[in-house]
Amino acid sequence: MGVLLAAAGCEMLLLLTSLTSQPLMPVLSRIIQYFCILMALVACGSQPTENDSPVVKPESSFAADLMPLVAAYEAEAVMAGAPVAPEFRRQLVQVDWQNDLGTQGGETVLGRCERLNENHPDPDMRFRTIRIRRPDARGYVGSTRMDALTLRTVVYHELGHCLHDFRGHLPETTHQLMSASLPKERFQSFQALLQQHFSLLKTKHKH
């Protein structure tokens, strides 16, 4: 059974995303955040901030137990013919746990990809960060059990935003990795999910 989260909220937030991609709104587009929420999996939105001063480079911070997932994602992407652009990989300066990422649409946020200084003329001054909500001692975040497959799905979803620069979300009804929500049984056939993910990136999301 799938759990669909905050569909209306996501649509609204996606609208904000398209607004911020307009050149007329450089201030809002300076920092774009993607918030991801997960129950059975992943509802996600984006939210601009009104911070108009460029941020300094965030301190590098890579959690040893998350980086193998990043490496695995990159390897899968290469094998699928949709390799990660070196520029985006360089810009990713944090992949780490965080104790609290807040809530969105009444649900606990489980992961977040942020793009910082997105319009900075110097690509080396643009940064990307991923933070994953740290589960409690029982391995839960709220009512979501963060087992290995769930964690992998959350991290891959964020990597889709941060490393493949995927903006917004696919319709929930398509049940893709970059959908706003996903029935649990869908990400239990993870290979099929991945295959479709990279195939879509290859054909529809070139940068």
Ligand SMILES: [Zn+2]
């Ligand atoms: Zn997302």
